[in-house]
Amino acid sequence: MDLRKIVDNLKPTFSKGGKLSFLASTFDAFETFLFVPNTTTAHGAHIRDCNDMKRTMIVVVLALVPAFLFGCYNTGLQVNLTGWTAFFYGLVRILPMLATSYIVGLAIEFAFAQSRGHEVNEGFLVSGFIIPLIMPISTPLWMVALGTAFAVVFGKEVFGGTGMNVFNPAILARAFVFFAYTPQMSGETVWFSTWKMMGAQDAVTGATALEQLSSNGAMQWSALDAFLGFIPGSFGETSTLCILIGGAILLIAGIASWKTMLSVFVGGIAMAYFLGDVCGMFSYPAYYHLLVGGFAFGAVFMATDPVTSAQTSTGKYIVGFMTGALAIFIRLCNPAYPEGMMLSILFMNALAPLVDYFVVQANINRRLARAKK
Amino acid sequence: MSKIIKLSKGLDIRLEGEAQKSITDVALASQYAVSPLDFENLVPKMLVKVGDKVKAGSSLFFDKNCPAIVFPSPVSGTVSAVNRGEKRRILSVVIDADQDQQYESFDMVDPKVASRDDIVCLLLKSGLWTLLVQRPYGVLAQPADMPKAIFVSAFDTAPLAPCYNFIMESEKEALQKGFQVLSRLTSGKVHLGYNAKCEAPSFEGVELHAFQGKHPAGNVGVQIHHICPISKGEKVWTMNYQDVAILGRFFLTGKVDLHRTIALAGSSVKNPSYYRIISGIKTDAVLSGQLKEDHVRVISGDVLTGRKLQYSDFIGLKANMLTVIPEGDTYEFMGWAMPRFKKFSVSRAYFSWLCPKKKYTLDTNLNGGVRPFVVTGLYEKYLPMDIYPMHLLKAIIAEDIDKMESLGIYEVIEEDIALCEFVDPSKIEMQQILRNGINALIKEGE
Numbered sequence: 001m002d003l004r005k006i007v008d009n010l011k012p013t014f015s016k017g018g019k020l021s022f023l024a025s026t027f028d029a030f031e032t033f034l035f036v037p038n039t040t041t042a043h044g045a046h047i048r049d050c051n052d053m054k055r056t057m058i059v060v061v062l063a064l065v066p067a068f069l070f071g072c073y074n075t076g077l078q079v080n081l082t083g084w085t086a087f088f089y090g091l092v093r094i095l096p097m098l099a100t101s102y103i104v105g106l107a108i109e110f111a112f113a114q115s116r117g118h119e120v121n122e123g124f125l126v127s128g129f130i131i132p133l134i135m136p137i138s139t140p141l142w143m144v145a146l147g148t149a150f151a152v153v154f155g156k157e158v159f160g161g162t163g164m165n166v167f168n169p170a171i172l173a174r175a176f177v178f179f180a181y182t183p184q185m186s187g188e189t190v191w192f193s194t195w196k197m198m199g200a201q202d203a204v205t206g207a208t209a210l211e212q213l214s215s216n217g218a219m220q221w222s223a224l225d226a227f228l229g230f231i232p233g234s235f236g237e238t239s240t241l242c243i244l245i246g247g248a249i250l251l252i253a254g255i256a257s258w259k260t261m262l263s264v265f266v267g268g269i270a271m272a273y274f275l276g277d278v279c280g281m282f283s284y285p286a287y288y289h290l291l292v293g294g295f296a297f298g299a300v301f302m303a304t305d306p307v308t309s310a311q312t313s314t315g316k317y318i319v320g321f322m323t324g325a326l327a328i329f330i331r332l333c334n335p336a337y338p339e340g341m342m343l344s345i346l347f348m349n350a351l352a353p354l355v356d357y358f359v360v361q362a363n364i365n366r367r368l369a370r371a372k373k
Numbered sequence: 374m375s376k377i378i379k380l381s382k383g384l385d386i387r388l389e390g391e392a393q394k395s396i397t398d399v400a401l402a403s404q405y406a407v408s409p410l411d412f413e414n415l416v417p418k419m420l421v422k423v424g425d426k427v428k429a430g431s432s433l434f435f436d437k438n439c440p441a442i443v444f445p446s447p448v449s450g451t452v453s454a455v456n457r458g459e460k461r462r463i464l465s466v467v468i469d470a471d472q473d474q475q476y477e478s479f480d481m482v483d484p485k486v487a488s489r490d491d492i493v494c495l496l497l498k499s500g501l502w503t504l505l506v507q508r509p510y511g512v513l514a515q516p517a518d519m520p521k522a523i524f525v526s527a528f529d530t531a532p533l534a535p536c537y538n539f540i541m542e543s544e545k546e547a548l549q550k551g552f553q554v555l556s557r558l559t560s561g562k563v564h565l566g567y568n569a570k571c572e573a574p575s576f577e578g579v580e581l582h583a584f585q586g587k588h589p590a591g592n593v594g595v596q597i598h599h600i601c602p603i604s605k606g607e608k609v610w611t612m613n614y615q616d617v618a619i620l621g622r623f624f625l626t627g628k629v630d631l632h633r634t635i636a637l638a639g640s641s642v643k644n645p646s647y648y649r650i651i652s653g654i655k656t657d658a659v660l661s662g663q664l665k666e667d668h669v670r671v672i673s674g675d676v677l678t679g680r681k682l683q684y685s686d687f688i689g690l691k692a693n694m695l696t697v698i699p700e701g702d703t704y705e706f707m708g709w710a711m712p713r714f715k716k717f718s719v720s721r722a723y724f725s726w727l728c729p730k731k732k733y734t735l736d737t738n739l740n741g742g743v744r745p746f747v748v749t750g751l752y753e754k755y756l757p758m759d760i761y762p763m764h765l766l767k768a769i770i771a772e773d774i775d776k777m778e779s780l781g782i783y784e785v786i787e788e789d790i791a792l793c794e795f796v797d798p799s800k801i802e803m804q805q806i807l808r809n810g811i812n813a814l815i816k817e818g819e
């Protein structure tokens with residue numbers, strides 16, 4: 001069976017003038033998934049680098065896998081399961097959320113691509129994977145669906161699609177769910193799975209590490225546990241170790257900017273040190289803040305989003321540092337909610353173009369000054 | 374000895390099929406042609422018609438924008454065809470060469486003592502004026518202008534590019550004469566950028582600048598940016614190194630002798646090496662028996678910026694190389710998920726970074742679909758200038774003339790951002806976009 005022949009036979013039906021030509025973008029998405037197109041260079045450089053958007057996005061997905069796998073295990077662990085049972089419990093628990101986010105998001109993406117006559121962008125492969133990873137595990141599926149739909153339509157497509165968006169779609173989905181359904185999305189039960197299967201029991205502990213730090217000034221886990229990820233929290237955010245493995249993949253592949261990533265951590269630790277050791281707002285070690293909550297996940301996978309973060313090198317340092325610093329500032333100075341990473345990233349997404357504006361303006365001014373000489 | 378200008382940004386794409394250092398003299402071919410397509414912003418108007426007899430150096434057509442600029446016939450013979458494309462646009466003017474070559478005669482002047490006007494006049498008449506390129510825009514130099522300076526690069530860093538030190542070894546005298554002529558055309562200096570790894574050339578009347586770095590360190594535009602960048606309203610001229618020798622040869626011999634040495638290179642060539650030709654030669658005279666395969670792309674120029682030719686087309690009037698690489702119009706199953714050991718990428722999402730010495734056989738496949746700008750910070754690494762290429766390109770797409778000016782469009786032409794286009798995972802046609810922007814600026818200025 002020659003797959004290429006099958007595709008070639010189907011192609012006329014979906015091409016201009018064919019019966020299903022209104023599905024051209026969808027067909028193209030599947031065709032280019034199976035086969036790199038035979039398009040050759042028409043203008044400009046006759047040869048091209050073999051990297052494309054598909055590969056770029058798939059590497060990011062790959063980098064998320066360690067955090068995803070650990071999330072499966074930890075979800076089971078938090079309801080007192082162990083070993084493979086814990087892992088499969090978590091896997092079964094997350095798959096519906098993952099499916100929901102992909103089905104809803106991709107359906108909207110395909111529909112928009114179709115109506116615009118564009119090719120389908122690969123960006124949502126990453127967003128769709130991140131969305132369930134940053135949701136509390138007991139988020140109802142309809143909320144995941146609604147959050148995803150809101151993020152894709154109002155976060156991305158209204159701006160023109162991938163590459164044009166102001167806000168990171170995944171963090172927008174999380175923010176939408178958080179603000180639209182605050183009662184359901186806060187409190188102590190939301191972080192644990194309530195599905196009684198495979199022998200799962202009710203969670204013993206009530207609050208996340210961050211909530212404990214915020215209210216008691218201490219947490220019941222050791223820093224090592226927090227680093228390895230054996231703590232409650234959103235599905236993929238708990239293991240700093242697995243997130244750093246993902247971060248290493250992104251940095252080695254050269255896909256995420258080390259400038260942003262490093263700056264976020266530096267900004268975070270600097271602010272935590274300032275508020276803790278200098279201002280005395282808390283007495284536990286400042287570095288705890290990098291280990292708990294969504295800080296590491298945000299720093300590695302979301303603050304580094306090339307589209308919504310700063311687009312200039314200098315801007316990346318500034319926006320990265322401010323993202324980290326602001327996240328800790330919100331954590332410690334906002335009495336209502338212990339986490340600050342989500343709001344910090346959103347805020348800096350909005351501010352990044354302004355930072356870029358000044359960096360680019362500096363370049364323009366250099367050029368003007370030179371002309372006057 | 375001037376200080377070395379070191380450029381850390383850039384990329385040397387290592388390709389199979391580098392020209393071996395031997396030069397073959399190509400006998401006079403049956404046909405030659407001049408193509409207006411090699412010149413930007415040129416509106417050709419014919420001066421000859423099919424059947425006319427011409428000599429080497431006779432004018433074939435002129436530029437409607439500046440009628441004094443005429444284009445020379447590379448050989449003597451009979452005009453046999455004026456090939457036209459869409460909207461009767463002239464694609465090439467073909468000359469059937471005579472066995473016995475005759476040269477147009479000119480009233481020569483001594484560049485040392487003659488007035489600048491006389492030199493300009495002679496260059497215009499001989500058609501060799503067309504070797505001068507104006508920056509900004511990369512268009513034909515205008516005779517009415519006085520350039521701030523003239524820039525020449527003595528080396529080419531593009532993939533598989535000819536080694537000028539090798540091919541110009543016997544042209545020292547002509548080069549010196551050429552530089553003498555150039556120095557009379559500007560109120561400023563003649564700047565010569567050379568490869569810091571090689572011996573500094575010694576010519577009178579030029580200011581030397583040593584450059585060290587990967588491609589595009591040899592691009593004259595990059596060198597200008599580091600020696601004396603172009604601001605709005607300023608004009609400088611550039612000339613290719615080999616063209617300087619052709620210019621000098623004209624003043625030494627009084628003949629428009631368009632002999633040049635080109636590199637025949639690329640992975641589809643059996644014996645890549647150098648050929649001594651007359652510019653505009655029909656490519657089959659060079660290519661016959663030299664191709665490894667049939668389904669190839671012949672490029673007049675290098676793989677990043679050259680012009681696509683047919684097998685029996687004519688090489689560009691100013692081309693210094695002919696590259697032949699395989700066409701890539703094939704499908705690749707799940708290519709984006711494959712290891713692709715035989716393909717090259719600057720991204721470490723593939724593995725070519727593990728073997729930096731390896732040479733690659735790259736085809737013309739786009740390797741993906743066209744997407745909007747997503748990746749940031751990548752393009753800057755391949756443009757050794759203080760310019761934000763993505764912001765500039767976005768300004769062009771938005772047709773914002775003021776922004777294009779302030780972001781440095783005067784300092785770049787296609788060849789300077791060709792590497793950005795090569796590495797772009799979004800497969801955006803940056804060179805085309807830049808040219809559109811430049812054309813918009815030229816139109817605005819009219």
